[in-house]
Amino acid sequence: MRVIRLADLPVMVHIRRRDEVLVAVPVRLPEDDILAIASVVLSGDEFAELAGSLDRGHDGRTAPPHG
Secondary structure (H helix, E strand, O other): OEEEEEOOOOOOEEEEEOOEEEEEEEOOOOHHHHHHHHHHHOOHHHHHHHHHHOOOOOOOOOOOOOO
16 A cells, blocks of 8 residues: 655545555644544555554554544
8 A cells, every 4th residue: 555645635535546545634634533534445454554653553442444
């Protein structure tokens, strides 16, 4: 998984290709918001990888994905 932070991006973007997952997030979006959005659109493994790649990691305040 590649996580990219873009200054001009208004929303979080998730692109899943056969061999790669790309998640682009706005620079100014707080990590709690990133994790809240990610819990809806990413698989459990993808969510865990994203949470682990953030500076502070996942602290349990945001629920993991349902599916």
